[in-house]
Amino acid sequence: MGKRNYPTDQFAKAFLAQKRTHFNTPGHHKIGTESTFSKLAKSHLFELDMIDVNVLEPSVLNDVANEMAKAYHADRSILSTQGTSTAIMAMILATCNDGGKMIVPRNVHRSVVAAMILAGVEPLFLETEFDNDLGISHHYSANSLIRAINQYTNIQAILLINPTYFGVCTDLQTIVSIAHDKQIPVIVDEAHGAHLPFHPQLPISAMEAGADLAATSLHKLGGSMNQTSILLYRKGLVDFRNVQNAMNYLMSTSRPFQLIASLDSTRYQLEQSGRLQLQRALALAEDFRTKVNTLTGISCPTKDDLLSSDASFDLDQSKVIIKIDTLPLSGYELKQLLEKESNILLELADTRYALAIFTIGTTKKDAKKLFRALKKLIARYQKSSSVMNPVVKPPAPVMSMTPRKASFSPQQLVPLSASLGKINTEFVISYPPGIPILIPGERITKQHIDFIVNQRTSGATFVGSQHPQLEELTVVKDPT
Numbered sequence: 001m002g003k004r005n006y007p008t009d010q011f012a013k014a015f016l017a018q019k020r021t022h023f024n025t026p027g028h029h030k031i032g033t034e035s036t037f038s039k040l041a042k043s044h045l046f047e048l049d050m051i052d053v054n055v056l057e058p059s060v061l062n063d064v065a066n067e068m069a070k071a072y073h074a075d076r077s078i079l080s081t082q083g084t085s086t087a088i089m090a091m092i093l094a095t096c097n098d099g100g101k102m103i104v105p106r107n108v109h110r111s112v113v114a115a116m117i118l119a120g121v122e123p124l125f126l127e128t129e130f131d132n133d134l135g136i137s138h139h140y141s142a143n144s145l146i147r148a149i150n151q152y153t154n155i156q157a158i159l160l161i162n163p164t165y166f167g168v169c170t171d172l173q174t175i176v177s178i179a180h181d182k183q184i185p186v187i188v189d190e191a192h193g194a195h196l197p198f199h200p201q202l203p204i205s206a207m208e209a210g211a212d213l214a215a216t217s218l219h220k221l222g223g224s225m226n227q228t229s230i231l232l233y234r235k236g237l238v239d240f241r242n243v244q245n246a247m248n249y250l251m252s253t254s255r256p257f258q259l260i261a262s263l264d265s266t267r268y269q270l271e272q273s274g275r276l277q278l279q280r281a282l283a284l285a286e287d288f289r290t291k292v293n294t295l296t297g298i299s300c301p302t303k304d305d306l307l308s309s310d311a312s313f314d315l316d317q318s319k320v321i322i323k324i325d326t327l328p329l330s331g332y333e334l335k336q337l338l339e340k341e342s343n344i345l346l347e348l349a350d351t352r353y354a355l356a357i358f359t360i361g362t363t364k365k366d367a368k369k370l371f372r373a374l375k376k377l378i379a380r381y382q383k384s385s386s387v388m389n390p391v392v393k394p395p396a397p398v399m400s401m402t403p404r405k406a407s408f409s410p411q412q413l414v415p416l417s418a419s420l421g422k423i424n425t426e427f428v429i430s431y432p433p434g435i436p437i438l439i440p441g442e443r444i445t446k447q448h449i450d451f452i453v454n455q456r457t458s459g460a461t462f463v464g465s466q467h468p469q470l471e472e473l474t475v476v477k478d479p480t
Helices: 007-017 035-048 053-071 083-095 110-119 142-151 172-181 240-250 257-292 331-342 364-381 403-407 446-458
Strands: 021-023 076-080 101-105 122-126 155-161 186-190 213-217 229-233 319-324 344-346 353-357 411-415 428-430 435-438 472-476
Touching: 021 364, 035 257, 053 076, 053 229, 053 257, 076 083, 076 240, 083 110, 083 155, 083 186, 083 213, 083 229, 083 240, 101 142, 110 122, 110 403, 110 435, 122 142, 142 155, 142 172, 155 172, 172 186, 229 240, 257 319, 257 364, 319 331, 331 344, 331 353, 331 364, 344 353, 344 364, 435 446
Parallel strands: 021 344, 101 122, 101 155, 155 186, 186 213
Antiparallel strands: 076 229, 213 229, 319 353, 411 472, 428 435
């Protein structure tokens, strides 16, 4: 049998040969990691892999966790080498249980829904502010939260996203105050907020706003390696023992030392030089945004364009939305063309926009390359006839069964066209950003089917379902 390469070897060699320019996560963009750790990992990767992290528990790990808590204005922290998804699930398991209710926005990550299934908690979805121009969801308002708290009993936690994938933040301090007046803990998905405490021009972080728990991805915007995250804790309404137990249920005992060291070195770098590095990233983003707004066919919404209420209260301006105005392309097509023709990777796209993330790993050369590539595409396509891709609002959820009950009910696979009126049992997700179109327990409406078809036609990628093109869905089996 002849010698054959294995698939990851082939893929890695092809990927490295393309010398891509990154405006996606992880935020180190290959060059933004702390220098001492970077040299150590390059020279001793497999030697570091021989360290048994479990024997470090009484000393090194506690020191790392304590320093992390201080840096993020928390009372305690727990390190996660399984990403923020694990930390999010632990927050929910530590605060919610079977028969309880949790207030959540509909634009949550799939890990929130997974934790609902494990905990048995019932979601109370609050409608979020929707940007009809771009087709993105922001947050729910303080008034809608007050109405829900007054209407429902046994609310065990209130979950927020701070900031959203697009950098938009709610009035977090007001939300925390409303919740705490009713003795309800606030838990925050802060996957895109690792950098917030380290520059005064950035929005307030969850811990600084008084939240009880926050899950923060240091790999997304802090400069750490992929899958590194922290769970932050504030004393008060939540028993830390419940949080630690929940993480113990979910975490592997085989945690790589390299990832622990990456977390520690990233915290150190953010404390030592984060303000200067973030200032450069914010300046590059603002300069790029200004230049794009001199072009025709596309634009970059500003802070004034995106913020209009307490549900869209503040903005992380390192997130740059490239909006399709009159260019005859969808955001998906724009993203694909930039990757294919210029080796530029953006974070995500939808019908009316693509998203570029400026981080501590972004250089002036990177920004210039992206701007030149956009100008080139505009010159090619601006004379073509323009057909605007319509913005379609995601359908409102129609919960007919708890996510837990639906997930463990007898199931059957049916064509998408025959799923109308049935109860969904799987994750139907357009990725990124990983926000579900349907979750287990929701009844499938015509609006859901139309939305799925629209997303598929526009070029969306789906994850989480058994059929990758969503030609079929798994639903609760009809009684016989």
